[in-house]
Amino acid sequence: MIDYTHDGHVHTPFCPHGSTDSLNAYVEQAFAQGVRTLTFTEHAPLPERFIDPTPDQDSAMALDLLPRYIEEIGQLKRDYAERLEIRVGLEIDYLPGYVDETLALLEPYRSYLDETILSQHFLQVEGELLPVDFSPETFDTLVSRIGSFEEVLRRYYEALETGLEFPWERLNVTRIGHIDLPIKYQTNYSWDRANVKDAESRLLRTIASRGFGLDFNTAGLRKAACGQPYAMAVAAEATRLGIPLVLGSDAHIAADVGADFKNMQKKATFL
Template sequence: MTLPHLFDSHLHTPLCGHATGQPREYAQAALEYGLAGICFTDHSPMPAWYDAPWRMKRAQLGEYVQVVQDVQQEFAGRLDVRLGLEADFHPGTEGYVREVLAEYPWDYVIGSVHYLGAWGFDNPEFKGEYDQRDLTDLYREYYALVEGAARSELFDSIGHLDLPKKFGHADPDGMAALHALDVIAAHGLALDFNTAGWRKPINEAYPAPDLVRAAASRGIPFVLGSDAHAPAEVGYHFADAVKEIHDVGGVVVRFEGRERVG
């Protein structure tokens, strides 16, 4: 397959502690898949007490940047390789995130919500907690945090918008999601069109088709991302993603130097 104008802008590295394969292997996979470029967006450092096993440590940030720069040099002229982060929005940590983002010249920063309070709701180890929750209230709480991420002015896009559906717990209402899209649009953010959902129990990309349509109608652009944690996942289902976006009049963009391109 050749997708010569497309970037995969959501890729991880082994530094996060739960990805396999070396960064150059992700780049090689993108080249073989026919992509124009990639942006590494590994899980950003956070305070030591937050989600420590699932992200690089602050002391590893320079190593991460150097590894990506090495891949940029190796693939120069063949593949456009960019430097980004997937940063978390968790109330009270905004100052820490702001410090991390000031350290290096990032191309793209995804803002993701992975926790409701102390509960890592997308961790398979803790999915039993869904049985104890009212889903309408859960999604209302989640989208309030998404709105906080959009208002924080820290991020370029919102990651995997409807992530709580990962294990099959779909939003029973939908109104909180639409309100969050209004806030995302008002603050000029993009959405991570995340194809990893097609690899999860929900078997549906993030965002869901109705939210893709709602986002497109609000003028919110999409950034393609496989959320790859292994080289074989690079560019996963991108042809399907592009069709779904274009079918509802949506626009695909990418980022360079924190500026939207395309």
């Protein structure tokens, strides 16, 4: 069963591509939306050797801000303990070729983290990591380099499946973020999901075998070329495999906390 009072994917003013909305504003919006459990999952700092390939180089929180982030969310957790369950988390990037560095960088903070999300925002093409969701233009470059939208999604699934071989439990990973992120731009292309079904199902079976859940992410509803939540198309199969689904707004502004959760509760009656 899905808990419609838990927003499990929320960003903060520590996000360099987010907003300056205060942490208290996120909490107040949670109350307004009937959210009773709030997991803050800021983009985790990236390894020093990794060069952010996005044009703005603003993908993640700076490492020197991580202790303050943990401290401020921890204080918020204490301040609202009587009214709201707040969890300290991170959204961790799977970066092929940088996994050992990612683990070494973040493992010292594990004891402060209640739960984390493992996500993939970059895809390797001929040895180069390219952004998946920065803009329609950068995504179109990705499609051109790989050959088709379907092939991008297939490779996205295959790369993520390979990434699950690593010991992410060392960073308290509990679920996989926006499993089908490339659909952010799906209406810009002609494609058939049936053509990536084999790779999709293999990935879901791997996720189930690892005991991870899925981020059931409503941000896709707020993206003009997407029009559906991330993971919606795989939700029924995931449920049959025993994979837990955790709603996440992926809010980067306070107003988006709990966004579309009530509509999801009405529509997702098959879960």
